[in-house]
Amino acid sequence: MTDVVSVSNLVKRYGDLVALDHFSLRVAPGEILGLLGPNGSGKTTAINCMLQLLTYSQGSIELFGQPMTPARYDLKRKIGVVPQQVAVFDELTARENIDCFCSLYVSDRAERRVLVDAALDFVGLRDFQRFRPRKLSGGLLRRLNIACGIAHRPELILFDEPTVAVDPQSRNAILSGIQRLRDEGATVVYTSHYMEEVEQICSRIVIMDHGRVLAQGTADELKRMISTGEKIEIEVADLPAAALAALRALPHVISAVYEAGVLRVSCEASQRNLMDVLDALGRADVAVGRVWSEPPTLNDVFLEITGRELRDETPEAGR
Amino acid sequence: MQVFKIALRLVRRNWMLFAIYVLALSVMGVFMATGVGGGLAGSASADASYEQALPKAAVIDRDGSAVSRALTEYVRANSTFVEVEDGTFALQDAAARDVASYVLVIPAGYGQGLLEAARSGGDAPELECIVSYMGASGSLMDERVRSWAQELYALAAASTAPVEELVSWVEGVQDARVPVSVAATEQEGVPSAYLIYCQFATYPLFGGVAAIVATGLASLRDPDVRRRVGASCVGEGSFARQVGAAIAVCGLVVWAANAAFGLALYHGSLEGVPPASVALMLGALLALGLVGTAFGFLLSQLGVSHQVAHAVANIASMVLTFLAGTWVSIDQMGAGMEALARFTPGYWCVDALGAVYEAPAVTGELVARVASDALLVALFAAVIALVAVVAGRARRQRALA
Incomplete structure (x- = not known):
């Protein structure tokens, strides 16, 4: 089956800065592809290039199996865009905004009315359809932003960080809405620097940084790519140096750090990591408090590939 | 035509701009005309009685x-x-x-x-x-x-x-005093009050149109909205043409509103005036309206903020109307100022208005003079519009790069 999106070796420069460095991407029909990377990694630039809103110095872009150019309005008709910033008209009501952006694709008024109603229902803005944007809360505004991008029933929808600065309730509504769009047959490219969201809704994930694709696959595939298989945290009142050394000597242990009464152990993938660690502590007569064990996250994947945290550059309170 | 419709819808929502820049400024023109040129009825039907002022x-x-x-x-x-x-x-x-x-x-x-x-x-x-x-x-x-x-x-x-x-x-x-009375004269040509109203119409037709266009359509210039529109089926050229058409409609509406307001107020004093004279004056004002439209388009293409657009439109209108001789007759400003004024569209517009006012009848010579003045004014509009197009294209190129 033809890929909906096929980007090959895209290079985009802003002066000396290389925003996209031989960036390649394939998106199959009906999938939600997550483009995960920190701010400034090139996600938005990649989307803008796909939409022909930016020129690029090298590479090719095909959408729906056709070469994409600025004048391919037949292809643009099949695309919906939900930009990172809320892009609506302040002078118009929510309904009028959706109708205006839908009218850029659908000229028939009667058909549009049906589509606008459906979009309002889809994002749950029916009760707010006569409100102007400034009267809407941040979460509702984001929903309006989405409705403006999907009202014309596009086959490919590009979501550019649609949940930035959104409350948890609205974020969940947005994420479940995107899954519903996929269920209705749309293909989705979803950019974010929030790994939990990407892991929650995306069937495949592309991790990028500095304009390059670092790794791609399903969440499980990505986690299996790295050496960290399990992270164990144990509350320990006192840990003798000999016990710590014994832990580090265990065969699957990658690292063991004791800090402020908490022992943090990173292990390779193994069935017996937790039992081995607890046995070692028992042999050293160390009293153990609470114990946590968790599999690696996408942040661990990013950390292991790049040597830095995914959120190094995105400090956001309340997330 | 969707962008055109959206643009008009946006401008309609900014009706306060029309109220301020068209209605209020037209009313100001009426006040000025009443103060300087006499009442709305004009001098022809003015009361001929005389009353001595007492200290x-x-x-x-x-x-x-x-x-x-x-x-x-x-x-x-x-x-x-x-x-x-x-x-x-x-x-x-x-x-x-x-x-x-x-x-x-x-x-x-x-x-x-x-x-x-x-x-x-x-x-x-x-x-x-x-x-x-x-x-x-x-x-x-x-x-x-x-x-x-x-x-x-x-x-x-x-x-x-x-x-x-x-x-x-x-x-x-x-x-034993000399009897004093006011002798009514036969009204011929355009009444002075209407001339002054038309002279003051240069403000709403230039600054008013510019402010309405530059601020009323500001949402369409928002980078994120432009990005969204750019990703749609509307091409860059089509977008520019449709917005341009909407801007032109704004200019026409302001001109028509100002003209209708003037004709409604002064229809009594214009009864004996040949319609051709009035048409010539309105034609000259329409040309100036084009300049205001082009100037608004330029402000829009430069992407200035609401506040800057209002400030620039009003300051430019002040300068333009001053140099046109609306506030103080250009004859009283000296040769240097008049020479400078010739490089502004308002001067030629007011010159055309004055020519119609002074002419005893509509002749071919008068029509030619007004037409040449209006053409000159329209040229200003064309040049400003061209600069706006170039500026807009340069900004878009920068955004694409």
């Missing part, structure tokens, strides 16, 4: 003679008489605060002194007066009082009749 006057009679009483009565009859206390401060204060434009002080012994001086050929005693600096009516009143006194002096010198008789003679002479 506010007061008399301090320290004499109490028959002469002083008669003089006081004369002042009372020819002024709006006010009472003023007899004291140095009170008298000065009355004049300073314009309680009385003229205060006459008749000194003690004035009547007797005047008669004796007249009959002996000596100098008449002086009358004291205080005249307000706030107008000329006090001075004019003073002239009339002195004329009254000189008349009495002359009659007393020539006759030995009793003082009461002399005074009645003076009153008789003073009553």
Whole structure:
């Protein structure tokens, strides 16, 4: 089956800065592809290039199996865009905004009315359809932003960080809405620097940084790519140096750090990591408090590939 | 046509801009026209009656003679008489605060002194007066009082009749006035009030249109909205053409509203005016409206903020209307200023308006002059629009790179 999106070796420069460095991407029909990377990694630039809103110095872009150019309005008709910033008209009501952006694709008024109603229902803005944007809360505004991008029933929808600065309730509504769009047959490219969201809704994930694709696959595939298989945290009142050394000597242990009464152990993938660690502590007569064990996250994947945290550059309170 | 419709919808939502820049400024034009050029009905049907303006006057009679009483009565009859206390401060204060434009002080012994001086050929005693600096009516009143006194002096010198008789003679002479009335003239051509209204229309047609276009369509310039529109089926060229068409419609609407407002208000005084004259004036204003439209388009393409757009549109309008001679006649500004004014569209627009006003009839020569003026104004619009297109293209190129 033809890929909906096929980007090959895209290079985009802003002066000396290389925003996209031989960036390649394939998106199959009906999938939600997550483009995960920190701010400034090139996600938005990649989307803008796909939409022909930016020129690029090298590479090719095909959408729906056709070469994409600025004048391919037949292809643009099949695309919906939900930009990172809320892009609506302040002078118009929510309904009028959706109708205006839908009218850029659908000229028939009667058909549009049906589509606008459906979009309002889809994002749950029916009760707010006569409100102007400034009267809407941040979460509702984001929903309006989405409705403006999907009202014309596009086959490919590009979501550019649609949940930035959104409350948890609205974020969940947005994420479940995107899954519903996929269920209705749309293909989705979803950019974010929030790994939990990407892991929650995306069937495949592309991790990028500095304009390059670092790794791609399903969440499980990505986690299996790295050496960290399990992270164990144990509350320990006192840990003798000999016990710590014994832990580090265990065969699957990658690292063991004791800090402020908490022992943090990173292990390779193994069935017996937790039992081995607890046995070692028992042999050293160390009293153990609470114990946590968790599999690696996408942040661990990013950390292991790049040597830095995914959120190094995105400090956001309340997330 | 979707962007065109969206643009018009956005402008419609900014109806306050129309209220301020079209209605309010047109009303200002009416006020100016009423103040300078006469009432809405025009001079042709103005009331021909005449009413003399009376100064506010007061008399301090320290004499109490028959002469002083008669003089006081004369002042009372020819002024709006006010009472003023007899004291140095009170008298000065009355004049300073314009309680009385003229205060006459008749000194003690004035009547007797005047008669004796007249009959002996000596100098008449002086009358004291205080005249307000706030107008000329006090001075004019003073002239009339002195004329009254000189008349009495002359009659007393020539006759030995009793003082009461002399005074009645003076009153008789003073009553013999030249009758004054306003002669109505046959109205021909455009009334001056309508000319002034049209001259002031240059403000809403330039600054008003520019502000409406630059701020009313600001949402369409928002980078995120542009990105969204750019990703849609609307091409860059089509977008620009549709927005341009919407801007042109804005200019036309403002021109039509201003013209309709003027015609509705001045239709009475324009009854005898050839419709061609009015059409020529409106044509010249339409050309200026194009300049305002192009200027608004330029502001829009430069991506200036709402505040800057309002400020620039108003300041530019002030300068333009000043150099056009709307506020002060260009003839009074000196040759240098007039030479500078020739490089502005408002000058040529007002020149065309003046030509129609001064012309006794619509002739081919007049039409040619107005057409050439309007063409010159339209050229300004074309140049500004071209600069706007280039500026807009440069900004888009930068955004794409």
